[in-house]
Amino acid sequence: MSVPALEVRNLSFGYPDGTPVLHAVDFHVHPGERVALLGPNGAGKTTLVLHLNAIFQPSAGSVTVAGLPATDENVHEIRRRTGLVFQDPDDQLFMPTVRQDVAFGPANFGVTGPELDDRVRDALQAVGMLDVADRPPHHLSLGQRRRVAVATVLAMQPEILVLDEPSSNLDPASRHELAHILEALDITMFMVTHDLPYALELCERSLVMNNGRIVADGPTSVILGDRELMRANRLELPYGFDPSLVQPH
Amino acid sequence: MHIPDGFINGATSLGAGVVAAGGLGAALRQGNRALQDRQVPLAGLVAAFVFALQMLNFPVAAGTSGHLLGGALAAVLLGPWMGVVVVSVVVIVQALLFADGGISALGLNMLNISLLTALIGWGAFRLSMAVLPKRNASVVGASFGAAWLSVLASSLGFVAEYALGGTGQAPIGTVLGAMTGVHSLIGIGEGLITGAIVAAVLGVRPDLVYGAKKYELAASRRLMPGRAAVGGFVTLGLMVAVGLVVFVAPLANSNPDGLERVAADQGFIGTAEDSVSGDSPLADYGVAGVKSDRTGTVVAGLIGVLVVFAAGTGILLAARRKRTRPAPRPGP
Amino acid sequence: MLLYVLAVVATPREAFWAFGVHAVLVGGAVAVARIPAGFLLRRLLVLIPFVLFAVFLPFFGGGARTDVLGLSVSVEGLWGAWTILAKATLGVTASIVMAATTEVPDILLGLDRLRAPRLITAIAGFMVRYLDVVLGEMHRMRIAMLSRGYDPRWIWQGRALATSAGALFIRSYERGERVYQAMVARGYEGQMPVLSSVPTRSGSWVRALAIPSIAWAVAVAAMLAA
Numbered sequence: 093m094s095v096p097a098l099e100v101r102n103l104s105f106g107y108p109d110g111t112p113v114l115h116a117v118d119f120h121v122h123p124g125e126r127v128a129l130l131g132p133n134g135a136g137k138t139t140l141v142l143h144l145n146a147i148f149q150p151s152a153g154s155v156t157v158a159g160l161p162a163t164d165e166n167v168h169e170i171r172r173r174t175g176l177v178f179q180d181p182d183d184q185l186f187m188p189t190v191r192q193d194v195a196f197g198p199a200n201f202g203v204t205g206p207e208l209d210d211r212v213r214d215a216l217q218a219v220g221m222l223d224v225a226d227r228p229p230h231h232l233s234l235g236q237r238r239r240v241a242v243a244t245v246l247a248m249q250p251e252i253l254v255l256d257e258p259s260s261n262l263d264p265a266s267r268h269e270l271a272h273i274l275e276a277l278d279i280t281m282f283m284v285t286h287d288l289p290y291a292l293e294l295c296e297r298s299l300v301m302n303n304g305r306i307v308a309d310g311p312t313s314v315i316l317g318d319r320e321l322m323r324a325n326r327l328e329l330p331y332g333f334d335p336s337l338v339q340p341h
Numbered sequence: 342m343h344i345p346d347g348f349i350n351g352a353t354s355l356g357a358g359v360v361a362a363g364g365l366g367a368a369l370r371q372g373n374r375a376l377q378d379r380q381v382p383l384a385g386l387v388a389a390f391v392f393a394l395q396m397l398n399f400p401v402a403a404g405t406s407g408h409l410l411g412g413a414l415a416a417v418l419l420g421p422w423m424g425v426v427v428v429s430v431v432v433i434v435q436a437l438l439f440a441d442g443g444i445s446a447l448g449l450n451m452l453n454i455s456l457l458t459a460l461i462g463w464g465a466f467r468l469s470m471a472v473l474p475k476r477n478a479s480v481v482g483a484s485f486g487a488a489w490l491s492v493l494a495s496s497l498g499f500v501a502e503y504a505l506g507g508t509g510q511a512p513i514g515t516v517l518g519a520m521t522g523v524h525s526l527i528g529i530g531e532g533l534i535t536g537a538i539v540a541a542v543l544g545v546r547p548d549l550v551y552g553a554k555k556y557e558l559a560a561s562r563r564l565m566p567g568r569a570a571v572g573g574f575v576t577l578g579l580m581v582a583v584g585l586v587v588f589v590a591p592l593a594n595s596n597p598d599g600l601e602r603v604a605a606d607q608g609f610i611g612t613a614e615d616s617v618s619g620d621s622p623l624a625d626y627g628v629a630g631v632k633s634d635r636t637g638t639v640v641a642g643l644i645g646v647l648v649v650f651a652a653g654t655g656i657l658l659a660a661r662r663k664r665t666r667p668a669p670r671p672g673p
Numbered sequence: 674m675l676l677y678v679l680a681v682v683a684t685p686r687e688a689f690w691a692f693g694v695h696a697v698l699v700g701g702a703v704a705v706a707r708i709p710a711g712f713l714l715r716r717l718l719v720l721i722p723f724v725l726f727a728v729f730l731p732f733f734g735g736g737a738r739t740d741v742l743g744l745s746v747s748v749e750g751l752w753g754a755w756t757i758l759a760k761a762t763l764g765v766t767a768s769i770v771m772a773a774t775t776e777v778p779d780i781l782l783g784l785d786r787l788r789a790p791r792l793i794t795a796i797a798g799f800m801v802r803y804l805d806v807v808l809g810e811m812h813r814m815r816i817a818m819l820s821r822g823y824d825p826r827w828i829w830q831g832r833a834l835a836t837s838a839g840a841l842f843i844r845s846y847e848r849g850e851r852v853y854q855a856m857v858a859r860g861y862e863g864q865m866p867v868l869s870s871v872p873t874r875s876g877s878w879v880r881a882l883a884i885p886s887i888a889w890a891v892a893v894a895a896m897l898a899a
Contacts, residue, residue: 145858168860176858182806183851186382188798199867200860230805248859369792381792381865382856385799386849389807390842392800396808418842430796438801534835541839549846 095159096120097252097280098174103143103153113139114304116153121252126281128291128312131301132326137256137284138179140301144254144282145174158251172201175250179257181237185229190221190240193229197248215247216240219273235266239273252280259287288329292316292338300325313338344446344453344499353506358448361429364456368425380423388427388434391415394534395431410495412458413466413488414535417480417552418542421463428455453498462491466552477543480553485536492528496520795865799852807845814841 098121105114113136121127129137142148143155146162155162157173178184187193194212203211216222219239229237238258245253258274259267267290274281274294285291291298291312298315300308302325308315315321316335322328329335391411411431415424432451435441469483500517542550814837 142854147854147858168862171858171860178851178855178858180851182803183848184855186799186802186852186855188802196856196861196866197859200862204867229802244859365793366790369790380849381795382799382852383846383849384796386803386807386845386852387842388796388800389803390845392804393807393811393841394838426793426796430793430800433793434797434800534838537835538839538842541836542842545839546843546846549843 094123096156097123097125097158098144098282099154099156100140100143101154101156103140103150103155105139105143105148105150105152112304114143114150117301117304117306118153119299119306119309121280121282123251123280125297126283126295128295128298129282129284129301130286130288130291130298130315130325130327135301136304137301141176141254141256141282141284144252145176146170168201172197172248173251175245175248175253177241177245177253177255177258179260181229181234181241184241184244185237188228189226190216190229190232191225193240194225194244194247197244201248211247211249215243218246218277219243220269233266235262235269238262238266238270242270242273246277246279250279252282253277255281255283255285257285257287258283259285259290288316288327288335289333289338292335300327302326344449353502354446354449356448356505357452357502361448361451361456364425364460365429365451368422368429371422384419384423384427384430387415387419387423388430391428392431392434409531409534410454410458410492412455412495413462413484413491413531414538416459416463417466417484417487417535417539418550420551421459423551424459424463425455428459431455449499449502453495453502457494457498458491461494462487463552465490470552477540477547477553480543480550481536481540484539484552485532488535489525489528489532492524492531493521496524791865803845803848806848807841810844811841 100117100119103114103117104112106112117140129140131137139148143150143162144157146155146167149164157170160166160169160173162170185193187196191212194215195208198208198211212225213222216225219242221236221239221243224232224236224240229240232240242253242255242258255274258270262270271290271293281295283291283295295312297310298308298312299306300315300321307325308318308321313335316329391414394409394411394414397408410428412424412428415427418424419427429451432454433447436447436450464487466483466487469486470479473479473483497517497520500520503516539550539552543553547553818833818837
């Protein structure tokens with residue numbers, strides 16, 4: 093059996109003031125899988141995601157990325173292995189030019205010179221943003237910034253790509269472009285999203301989270317077809333969308 | 342309004358540059374204990390915030406407008422060292438990227454706008470807090486006073502630099518009187534804005550106000566200081582400004598060798614000799630009927646300051662009255 | 674550019690011819706950069722308070738006096754006025770040329786090359802990057818206020834303005850924290866990494882030093898002649 097790309101075991105977490113947030117979260121992701129994390133607001137999805145690259149440390153349980161436990165000694169390497177794309181690209185594109193932003197990640201891991209230039213070029217090419225490499229990020233549209241944000245993480249050659257609401261606020265055309273790009277990437281993916289059609293389009297498997305607990309884990313089409321489950325967890329299908337009519341890839 | 346090139350001579354500019362660089366370096370190192378690496382992006386963001394604020398002009402008198410300096414605000418919100426660093430970066434960027442302020446005058450501008458404001462503002466804030474009751478309202482009031490003083494300090498810094506190496510020798514007393522008067526008024530604006538912003542932040546995220554962290558503040562809903570406190574600050578400021586005009590202006594108004602003459606005089610007021618510029622149209626700064634030009638400057642300066650403070654206090658009182666008027670009751 | 678400005682400042686004020694040369698140099702730079710005259714003049718407006726000061730100087734200055742156009746003015750004041758006008762205008766023009774022609778990232782890169790302290794350039798970089806964002810938020814807040822009928826003109830009406838300024842600070846601060854998280858998530862460990870691999874070509878250095886060299890030569894000549 094291959095090493096899971098991501099293994100979360102019995103993870104619990106509470107804020108310093110005692111508020112419990114995550115309860116015994118347990119799941120794993122195999123290499124090459126694409127998994128969506130669904131759930132209502134406040135379920136703890138973003139908090140869970142911040143554990144995956146060791147920004148938060150659990151009160152109990154563990155996180156392991158491609159076999160490496162996310163403990164204090166391994167923090168640096170963990171952050172390379174888990175490529176986290178935040179919801180607001182402005183938080184993530186903080187350098188004066190796109191090129192410098194994409195170079196920031198690998199440069200922190202000792203990549204320099206021509207190899208760094210290659211990584212930057214390849215990452216930008218993968219998201220189709222090579223022609224804006226020398227522009228400042230605030231001159232780009234939201235869709236473009238999202239794609240560049242993905243590139244900044246790809247340049248580190250992570251084991252798993254974790255995305256927090258990648259399609260939010262995108263106009264339909266940009267949303268489609270991004271889906272196309274994510275589809276073409278050959279990488280393990282973990283996506284937090286409210287966008288149920290997006291989850292169905294890109295992820296064959298889904299987890300449902302509510303009140304800090306995983307309440308469902310299965311094929312996306314099955315989950316979206318389960319009316320009771322959806323209602324119990326405040327998940328609503330968009331108007332006119334019938335998952336049973338969508339052909340799986 | 343930052344000093345351009347050529348206004349102050351090279352020696353003074355260089356000296357100021359050395360002091361400013363030293364101050365900034367010290368702030369960076371000092372802050373390094375508190376300024377963990379997490380605060381690098383934070384400093385950049387707050388610098389953007391200060392820059393944005395500085396773009397707001399407010400009218401202070403017919404025709405003139407002032408804008409926020411922000412040094413005292415940065416000091417109260419982030420601590421003195423971060424405050425110095427943040428505003429210094431704003432000044433540097435303004436000089437380099439926005440052609441605001443001469444490059445050769447960068448040291449002077451940094452000294453006036455970031456070092457003097459943040460450090461003196463912080464000092465004044467701590468002094469005030471030491472004597473005030475430990476309440477949220479005191480923090481706001483202290484911020485107001487600190488900001489006002491910081492603007493004054495900044496203008497005095499300019500006067501001192503001009504005295505040391507300004508081109509074209511305008512009489513220092515005149516410069517001092519003019520700068521003190523105008524900046525006392527601008528300082529009120531800065532004080533009000535600073536106090537209000539600190540109050541706003543205290544109301545939502547008190548943990549972000551560095552200045553408040555040192556004190557065990559009683560949780561209180563009352564964020565604005567009472568009339569007595571504001572009155573106290575205004576009076577204090579008035580006294581400081583008056584003292585400056587009365588005691589320092591005559592000293593500065595003479596040529597270097599004239600300093601000995603002043604010292605030899607019985608007192609500061611009254612002398613038989615008119616200074617050389619007695620004939621010049623100093624109508625703005627002189628008072629008719631006063632024999633000595635020196636006295637005239639002092640008296641004129643005093644009157645100017647008093648007028649400014651009357652205006653400022655009047656504005657403040659009007660503001661209070663507007664706010665304490667009961668809100669209209671909603672209809673049934 | 675700093676060198677050019679220093680040369681201008683160092684020039685003794687009596688040497689009118691020297692200033693003429695300086696003006697030609699900067700005028701040449703303006704022409705090469707193809708900066709429109711209107712743009713330049715508008716940016717020069719920032720000098721106005723100091724111009725006023727310079728204009729008044731001859732009237733208020735101390736020292737020996739002469740008569741110009743029937744008005745008694747001070748010699749020192751006249752010299753002071755001339756100096757300020759000349760040096761300040763040249764300085765600002767040079768700044769404008771640099772600001773208008775150089776992209777911000779390149780200016781920051783240049784600072785880095787000149788060994789400015791890393792911390793300062795890093796903070797300046799963030800500041801410039803997020804200035805648009807902060808201004809955008811400020812703009813949106815202002816529109817929201819105006820839409821609710823609030824349009825303060827005098828300083829005592831600024832209560833809500835201050836509250837939104839406070840909110841802006843908090844948002845900027847919190848964004849600063851999130852940016853830090855994003856940096857850490859990409860492996861940041863306290864030191865800004867070396868990003869660029871392109872060294873400055875010697876040709877660039879020669880071109881950069883051309884104008885300042887001429888300006889310095891002029892200044893030194895003027896000083897020696899005085």
